[in-house]
Amino acid sequence: MASDMPTPLHLHVPEPTGRPGQATDFSYLRVSAAGEVPKPAVDIKAAHTGTMAWKLIRVLDEQGVAVGPWAPKVEPEDLKRGMRAMLRTRAFDARMMIAQRQKKISFYMQALGEEAVSVAHAQALRPGDMNFPSYRQQGLLLVRDDIDVAELMCQLLSNERDPLRGRQLPVMYSYKRAGFFSISGNLATQFVQAVGWAMASAIRGDTKIASGWIGDGSTAEADFHNALTFAHVYRAPVILNVVNNQWAISTFQAIAGGEGTTFAARGVGAGIASLRVDGNDFLAVLSASRWAAERARLNLGPTLIEWVTYRAGAHSTSDDPTRYRPADDWTRFPLGDPVARLKQHLIGLGAWSEEEHERTRKHFDDEMAAALKEASKSGSLQDGHIPPLATMFEDVYEVMPAHLHEQMRQAAEHGEHRP
Ligand SMILES: Cc1ncc(C[n+]2csc(CCOP(=O)(O)OP(=O)(O)O)c2C)c(N)n1
């Protein structure tokens, strides 16, 4: 009988709907209308955030008008600051991409298309709060007036003026005073570190909160799940950001588990209040970030936020995305470009113009060109203007132990014999 025939088992391997030469069917994103998703009180129980974790919180409608319960109270001047910071980040990235092509730096990673996530989030944090960023949150730094972009470039050049003295890969910045923890190349460690830091802040009775950053692909790491458990159990004052930019190098987000569920839903399952938010909607990012920050500050516990966005550029300068996805995908991404959307909104408010936009863009282009010129004066990896070898042994211990002294001596000896 047919019913006795055992069914051969097989596995499901998710595939993106678009590959080079085809168009992506973006209906998989499940986009809600602006204003559709309710905004709950900050003390909502995690189990009741299912709607917010499955739908998509959006504020800006198709005409660029802010609608619905998540529309934040914000001065146009703060939105203009956000616009400038996004344009500044874009200009920095563009200049560094050129510098890499000119072989002035060895490697670069841009945030093109995702700038609203880090720039608007930064506006919800306070001095002393600590971000544990991944490598695509340079907007957290470029939003600040007190960050010297020439110094950032010196880090990319690994030159004599590199504040990290050549110890980090380019783009792995570290800025304690800017609430920007040293970037670790080991993905997902940011989440356990952020939760641990937030717990320490609470144990000390401090008022500072932490914000951790991870990509869609990196949620497949065990650290993601470990962090969620600790954050939930101790109600750590932390914001857990999952930047779902649809890709992890050449791997589609469904391979990390985004098919048929959402990354935000992981949080609900772990007992954490969770939101799924349009990451290209500057106002939605600001509003959701404020909501999560308030929860943390009131001891209401962690919030996980999935930011739905699109990595418009290559993963890094070592990647060629035309090999694995349609080259024009970004132009058809349903959530558009965060810069264009905030621009439309600001022009609608009468607070911005095409002319001011162009002038601002040009201003930051000039700023970046001048900064690169200045940074290049301190040399680069190529011309050997790098920190002396002996500095490698410094800053590890307060007092250098004997074995490091010995290694430093051996390194110097070896250095002398180098051809
Ligand atoms: C633990 C670990 N595994 C693998 C890598 C190599 N790697 C670097 S970036 C990357 C893709 C990460 O994708 P995602 O988390 O979605 O972040 P995105 O690059 O899209 O911002 C991988 C696999 C790594 N750095 N660390």
Ligand SMILES: [Mg+2]
């Ligand atoms: Mg990704």
